Amino acid sequence: MRHTLLASSTHTLRKAVKTLGTFPSSSVINAGLKITRNLNRKNNDLISSSTSWNLLETSKKHFSTCSIQHQEALLENEEEPIEREVMEYDVVIVGAGPSGLSCAIKLKQLSQEAGQDISVCVLEKGQEVGSHLLSGACMEPRSIEELFPNYKDLDVPFYTPATKDRMMFLTEKRAFRLPAIEEMNNHGNYIVSLGQIAKWLATQAEALGVDILPGFAADQVVYADENNDRVIGVITKDVGIGKDGKRKDNFEPGIMLKARQTIFSEGCRGSLTKTLYENVKFKLRENCAPQTFALGVKELWEFPDNHPEFESGLIMHSVGYPLDAKTYGGSFMYHFNANGVNRMALGQVTALDYENPTLSPYGELQKLKHHPLFKKMLEGGKCIAYGARTLVEGGIQALPKLSFPGGILIGDTAGFLNVPKIKGIHTAMKSGILGAESVFEALVKDDVEASTFQERFKSSWLYTELYKERNIRAYFKYGLYPGLLLSGIDSIIFRGKTPWTVKMNTTDHAHTKPISEVTKIEYPKPDGKISFDLLTNLARSGTNHNHDQPAHLKLKDEAIPVNVNLKVYGGPEQYFCPARVYEFIPDQAGNPKLKINAQNCLHCKACDIKDPKQNINWTVPEGGGGPSYLVM
The missing domain is CATH 3.30.70.20 (Alpha-Beta Plaits)
Structure with a gap:
C-alpha cells in the first residue's frame, strides 16, 4: 500500500521529494520565502495527488509555487552547508498520539464532507505508531464515538470493560476503602493499551488518505522569516551524526515539511512546544498559571488463569502510602484480559512538585508492591514490561493560548488531562477534533491563524468537564489531608460549581529543597520477585x-x-x-x-x-x- 511504503522506507521517501535548499541546523529556522519554481508531485507514485496546495481556492499564493531561499548553515567544526529536502502539505501534525491522529482523521472527514481535498501528514518520532505512548489506561469512549458513531461495530482494540471501582487509602500496613465519587465512576469505560489504540487510529487515518511517517523526529520549528511571527512547518532530526558532532558516512539531513498549518501534538513537555512558549511574539503562556507535572511509572504483569486475586475488569486507585503527606500522587491497578491472557497494569504517579530531592518515583512503586494489599495480588504473577512518562496536571488554569499564526497546540502538549478522573485519552482526542474543525475553517478562509480554536474549546463539553474539576489538583498543594477534605467538599457539596478557582503558583522544580533540609530516603533492596x-x-x-x-x-x-x-x-x-x-x-x-x-x-x-x-x-x-x- 502507498502509506505502508511511504512510512517504512526513509530512503524511498527521500527519493520522492526534491532537494531545494540549504537551511540552518538550529532549533528555530527562519526561512525567507522566494518564488522560484513549482514542485511537481503529481507523477510521483509515493506522494498522493492530494498534496497539491491549490485544492482550496484562495487569493493567496501557496507553497506549490515557492521554495526556500538558500542560507548558510554549518554543523559544528564543519564548513559544508546542509541541503534539505522539502515536502509540502496543507497540514503537518507533530506526534501520532491520540490527539494528533484524531485531528488528522477529523480533518479528512471534514474535507470529504465539504467536497474539498486537503493533504495531511503526521510525524512520529517512535519507530512505529504507539511505541512511545504510555498510559494506564482506562478509556472513556466518548471521543472515539464522535469520530466513529458506529465504533461498536468496528474492531477497536478495547480489551476489557471496566466492571468494578475501588478507591483506597493506604497506610504502611493497612488499606481503607474510600467513598465512591462521581469522577471515579468507570462504568462504560474500557481498559486499553494506548499504543494499540493509536495503531488502530493510524489505520483509520491512513484509510482516509493521511500520510503517517514513523521514525521521523521533528527537531526544529520553521518560521516564515526572521521576525518569527508565523510558523510554516518543521524540520526533522538529522541522522548519521557521530558523538563528536561530525557527519558519518550514513549522514542524511532532516527533511523540511512545510505546511499552511502546523499542529503540535507532541505529548507532555513537547520539545518544540517549549520553543513556541519562548517566542515572545506568540505570548502563549502570558495569561495562564504555571504548568505542573507528575511522573507515572508503570509495570505490566501477567497471571495464570487460576490466580485467586485476579478480577478481570477491576479498576483500583489509591492515595497515601508510600508517599508522604506533603507529596501528591497515588497508584493505579487495572485487571484485564488481552487476547486471552490475564494481565494487570500497575503504576505509581508522583507529582513533581515534591520537596525531598532524594525521592525516587521508581523506588516508590517498588515500595508500593510490598504493601499487603498489592503483595498478595502480585505473588504468582510475572512482570513483562516497564515504562515511565510524565503527565500534565495543571488543569484548565494552566492551559496556554491554543493558537498562533501558522499553528495550534492540542493534547497533552497543551495540557488537557482531567486529573481527578485520571484520564486524558478522551480529552486529548476531543482537543484534536476541535482543533481540526478550527484549522479546517482557517484553511477554507485562508486565514493565517486558526483563531476560533479557543472559543470552540470554551463552547465544548471538554471545557465544561475540565472547568468542573479545575480545583481538585490545586487543593493538594496544601497537603494530602487538607486536599482530600477540600476536594471532597468541592466534588460532593458544590459538584464542581465553587465560586472560587485555586491555582498552582510555582513551577515544580522550585519546590525542591536543599539536601541539608531533608532526611535522605532509603529504599529497600528489591527481592527480584515482586520488586x-x-x-x-x-x-x-x-x-x-x-x-x-x-x-x-x-x-x-x-x-x-x-x-x-x-x-x-x-x-x-x-x-x-x-x-x-x-x-x-x-x-x-x-x-x-x-x-x-x-x-x-x-x-x-x-x-x-x-x-x-x-x-x-x-x-x-x-x-x-x-x-x-x-x-x-
Whole structure:
C-alpha cells in the first residue's frame, strides 16, 4: 500500500521529494520565502495527488509555487552547508498520539464532507505508531464515538470493560476503602493499551488518505522569516551524526515539511512546544498559571488463569502510602484480559512538585508492591514490561493560548488531562477534533491563524468537564489531608460549581529543597520477585538508541550538576530519573562528575521538568530511538 511504503522506507521517501535548499541546523529556522519554481508531485507514485496546495481556492499564493531561499548553515567544526529536502502539505501534525491522529482523521472527514481535498501528514518520532505512548489506561469512549458513531461495530482494540471501582487509602500496613465519587465512576469505560489504540487510529487515518511517517523526529520549528511571527512547518532530526558532532558516512539531513498549518501534538513537555512558549511574539503562556507535572511509572504483569486475586475488569486507585503527606500522587491497578491472557497494569504517579530531592518515583512503586494489599495480588504473577512518562496536571488554569499564526497546540502538549478522573485519552482526542474543525475553517478562509480554536474549546463539553474539576489538583498543594477534605467538599457539596478557582503558583522544580533540609530516603533492596532493580526493569522497556550520536540531553552549563545539584541538592537527577540516565561517578582525580547514559532514556521528560536549575534541556534523538511500549 502507498502509506505502508511511504512510512517504512526513509530512503524511498527521500527519493520522492526534491532537494531545494540549504537551511540552518538550529532549533528555530527562519526561512525567507522566494518564488522560484513549482514542485511537481503529481507523477510521483509515493506522494498522493492530494498534496497539491491549490485544492482550496484562495487569493493567496501557496507553497506549490515557492521554495526556500538558500542560507548558510554549518554543523559544528564543519564548513559544508546542509541541503534539505522539502515536502509540502496543507497540514503537518507533530506526534501520532491520540490527539494528533484524531485531528488528522477529523480533518479528512471534514474535507470529504465539504467536497474539498486537503493533504495531511503526521510525524512520529517512535519507530512505529504507539511505541512511545504510555498510559494506564482506562478509556472513556466518548471521543472515539464522535469520530466513529458506529465504533461498536468496528474492531477497536478495547480489551476489557471496566466492571468494578475501588478507591483506597493506604497506610504502611493497612488499606481503607474510600467513598465512591462521581469522577471515579468507570462504568462504560474500557481498559486499553494506548499504543494499540493509536495503531488502530493510524489505520483509520491512513484509510482516509493521511500520510503517517514513523521514525521521523521533528527537531526544529520553521518560521516564515526572521521576525518569527508565523510558523510554516518543521524540520526533522538529522541522522548519521557521530558523538563528536561530525557527519558519518550514513549522514542524511532532516527533511523540511512545510505546511499552511502546523499542529503540535507532541505529548507532555513537547520539545518544540517549549520553543513556541519562548517566542515572545506568540505570548502563549502570558495569561495562564504555571504548568505542573507528575511522573507515572508503570509495570505490566501477567497471571495464570487460576490466580485467586485476579478480577478481570477491576479498576483500583489509591492515595497515601508510600508517599508522604506533603507529596501528591497515588497508584493505579487495572485487571484485564488481552487476547486471552490475564494481565494487570500497575503504576505509581508522583507529582513533581515534591520537596525531598532524594525521592525516587521508581523506588516508590517498588515500595508500593510490598504493601499487603498489592503483595498478595502480585505473588504468582510475572512482570513483562516497564515504562515511565510524565503527565500534565495543571488543569484548565494552566492551559496556554491554543493558537498562533501558522499553528495550534492540542493534547497533552497543551495540557488537557482531567486529573481527578485520571484520564486524558478522551480529552486529548476531543482537543484534536476541535482543533481540526478550527484549522479546517482557517484553511477554507485562508486565514493565517486558526483563531476560533479557543472559543470552540470554551463552547465544548471538554471545557465544561475540565472547568468542573479545575480545583481538585490545586487543593493538594496544601497537603494530602487538607486536599482530600477540600476536594471532597468541592466534588460532593458544590459538584464542581465553587465560586472560587485555586491555582498552582510555582513551577515544580522550585519546590525542591536543599539536601541539608531533608532526611535522605532509603529504599529497600528489591527481592527480584515482586520488586526489581531499575536496570532489570529497564530491559523490559524495549529502549534502544543509536549510541554513536550526540547526546539528546543537553546541559546549558556543565558545571551546575556537580557545583550546584550535587553539592546543594544531593544530585536529584540520579533519583528522579526512572532509567538511570544520570549518575555521579569519580573522574580520574577522584572528583565527582555527572555521567549521562543517554541510551537509557525513556523519553519521560522528568529531567527537563524537575532539574532544580532548569539546566537540562531534553531534545529529540534520532528518529526511531527510544522505548517500545506497544504491549503496554
